Amino acid sequence: MKIAITGATGQLGSIVVEQLKNRVSADHIVALARNTEKASALGVEVREFDYSKPEILTGALQGIDRLLLISGSELGRRAVQHINVINAAKEAGVTWIVYTSLLHLETSSLNLAGEHLATEKALKESGIDYTLLRNGWYSENYTASIPGAMGGGAFLGSAGDGKIASAPRADYAEAAAIVITDEDNKGKTFELAGDTYYTLSDLAGIISEQSGKTIPYNNIPEDEYANILKNIGLPDGLALGLASWDVSASKDDLFDDSHELSKILGRPTTPIVESVKMALDLASV
Numbered sequence: 540m541k542i543a544i545t546g547a548t549g550q551l552g553s554i555v556v557e558q559l560k561n562r563v564s565a566d567h568i569v570a571l572a573r574n575t576e577k578a579s580a581l582g583v584e585v586r587e588f589d590y591s592k593p594e595i596l597t598g599a600l601q602g603i604d605r606l607l608l609i610s611g612s613e614l615g616r617r618a619v620q621h622i623n624v625i626n627a628a629k630e631a632g633v634t635w636i637v638y639t640s641l642l643h644l645e646t647s648s649l650n651l652a653g654e655h656l657a658t659e660k661a662l663k664e665s666g667i668d669y670t671l672l673r674n675g676w677y678s679e680n681y682t683a684s685i686p687g688a689m690g691g692g693a694f695l696g697s698a699g700d701g702k703i704a705s706a707p708r709a710d711y712a713e714a715a716a717i718v719i720t721d722e723d724n725k726g727k728t729f730e731l732a733g734d735t736y737y738t739l740s741d742l743a744g745i746i747s748e749q750s751g752k753t754i755p756y757n758n759i760p761e762d763e764y765a766n767i768l769k770n771i772g773l774p775d776g777l778a779l780g781l782a783s784w785d786v787s788a789s790k791d792d793l794f795d796d797s798h799e800l801s802k803i804l805g806r807p808t809t810p811i812v813e814s815v816k817m818a819l820d821l822a823s824v
């Protein structure tokens with residue numbers, strides 16, 4: 540039995556590979572990567588795999604039984620890329636695809652939903668057994684802003700009082716490794732999020748408490764937030780994306796109380812206080 544992981548060189552994928560190595564022998568694991576040199580440190584078989592090169596995908600999937608398709612990072616190109624992968628998986632005889640989708644996909648206002656909807660549709664039409672890991676927000680999406688907030692004296696955002704039930708990448712990665720190693724998970728859809736929620740005001744309070752410096756939360760309009768992000772050097776698309784995702788957060792699109800992630804893990808999800816502590820330690824602020 541061979542399990543392949545796309546995006547294996549990414550932040551989520553590399554933790555999935557580590558987690559899988561704790562569960563199955565390394566010779567059952569194949570890392571699929573567009574940069575094979577970057578993947579060589581993973582300690583498993585590596586095959587070249589670029590979602591935008593359909594001509595190499597079927598060959599790379601030969602002998603693969605289970606495929607973890609980690610959604611790509613090139614926004615706007617992903618639906619076509621993911622469909623390339625699903626078509627190749629069908630041709631190569633892959634029997635089960637586990638896909639990292641988006642929390643509450645059918646109702647989400649996040650502008651990321653369209654590409655995930657197209658991918659889920661293609662999976663349904665492929666005839667291959669599939670499982671959906673509808674991942675909520677990574678805690679790191681917000682803790683990455685801690686150094687900027689400490690420097691600027693305030694945590695900025697447009698999420699209002701939206702409830703955010705995030706979990707760190709490591710929790711989602713561990714869940715992916717658990718799910719793909721148990722065939723009973725075929726055909727299931729999991730809505731995955733942190734056990735507890737916080738608002739960005741709560742988050743600013745946690746940062747203040749842990750750092751000893753008062754960091755208020757300043758809620759600002761979407762266009763103002765996007766402009767600030769552009770002015771600090773973020774690419775336009777990312778700045779607009781981050782601001783719009785906060786507006787979706789204000790509508791509770793990042794909230795979930797199903798506890799499906801902790802049920803898979805068999806332990807509580809990692810609380811935001813721990814992620815903040817880790818981020819403060821890393822930033823040494």
Ligand SMILES: NC(=O)c1ccc[n+]([C@@H]2O[C@H](COP(=O)([O-])OP(=O)(O)OC[C@H]3O[C@@H](n4cnc5c(N)ncnc54)[C@H](OP(=O)(O)O)[C@@H]3O)[C@@H](O)[C@H]2O)c1
Nearest residue numbers: 546548549550551552573589590591610611612675676677
């Ligand atoms: N839930 C959330 O909060 C959240 C946040 C951000 C992203 N995401 C989604 O979750 C995915 C995994 O997250 P992450 O943090 O691991 O992201 P990441 O570190 O950016 O990793 C993305 C992975 O996808 C690979 N990739 C991108 N385009 C590809 C292509 N054309 N062909 C083959 N591989 C390609 C990248 O390869 P390289 O290593 O060569 O770049 C990398 O391995 C992201 O790609 C995105 O779809 C979710």
